[in-house]
Amino acid sequence: MDESIFTQYIQKRKQIIKNRNILQTTYIPEQLPHRNTQIDRIASIIAMALNGDRPSNIMVYGMTGTGKTAVLNYIGKELKKIDPEEQKCSYVYVNCEVVDTAYGILYNIVSQIMIDSQIPFTGWSFEKLYSELIIQLDKLDKVFIVVLDEIDHMVSKKGDMIFYYLVKINENLQNSKVSLVGISNNMKFGELLEPKAKSRLGEENLIFPPYTKEELEDILTERAKEALFDDVLDSSVIPYCAILAAKVNGDARVALNLLKTAADIAERNGESIVTDAEVKSAKNSIEFNVVSEGLKTLSQQSKIILMSIIKNVERGNAVMTTGEVYIMYKSISELLGTSALTQRRVTDLISELDMMGFINASIKSLGRAGRTKEIELSIAKDIVAVFKNDPIFKPLESNKVPTQTKLI
């Protein structure tokens, strides 16, 4: 083989990671360590679908990275093993964070069960789509296990009437049956529902506890065995990843991501083994990427609001009120030539930035000086620097942001 600029990288790679796919959080392994209790429980409920009966609806609770989605997808895979032609039972998975409207959820279910669905992704009335769903479900004459992941995303948006419709769908079906599995990160999800929908959706309830440090170690060890070459991990790497992830609510995704990124870094640097140093770098690099990627996806208006907060901080105003942010926001909007939103809308966007973790905002009463939000920036300096390079802020470089502090 001739020498090429790529030769060195090809030779350096191949040394640590055997199969990168196995370290992905979406990968479903043959065994899910420490989730047998949950798997058995769900399987015992769902099993009756294979006899043509309707299993109880199930609500699954647990924090992120506790294996809820993995367990349900594992069960879907196992169902397919025993009923490959899906003659008795079909598994339908919908992520409510991705598909976050009532119409969208129905549309998603219909398009999974129909081979060539002609239904438009918008345009029909909800009722019409619901009737069509019933017709299509009934035609197939079997039991459908419909998994609604991240179901808590639907409650706050006025879309929770979807649950009312889905929960009573069996009343409209002659041949088929539908069993629902809701997955929620939020333990209080049930309380937010109407009592009627709550009791019918949670005929069975299941809680996934966070993984302990030891359990995370087992999970990582299992995956590493398959995904990595032998003897490429320093003995402290897996415990270290496990400890870091255990601090984040025992999140297995965090643990896997750390291991994968650390292995990547070691490979890139041409190391023959992964050590704690790579895990440390992995931790920093993940944090940096998550935040800066998140910032990129903000709408233009949210970016301007965040910029207003940054400008306030740069002026030495580390803790500011909504009013102060709004004044700055108006000046920046003017300089950028974009039309400014109302303060009402801006308060909503500030709350969103807070929820996404880019800022910290808490309501504070200043007595006679009124009641407002106290806002602080909570992203690291190096990320702020990257954010400020966004092309939409180009005009700010040549213009000075005014120092006006009162609304006129």
Place this chain on the structure above:
DNA sequence: TGTCCACTGGAAGGGAGGGCTT
């Protein structure tokens, strides 16, 4: 004890942009 500030956050509704139906 009542007042009053600077908002907060709910409700209702407008309108643009996606689409279907007749």
Place this chain on the structure above:
DNA sequence: AAGCCCTCCCTTCCAGTGGACA
């Protein structure tokens, strides 16, 4: 072409609020 529906983003309106101050 006209009449609908759905979602998203936004505005307008307004009642509600915690606590310093008179």
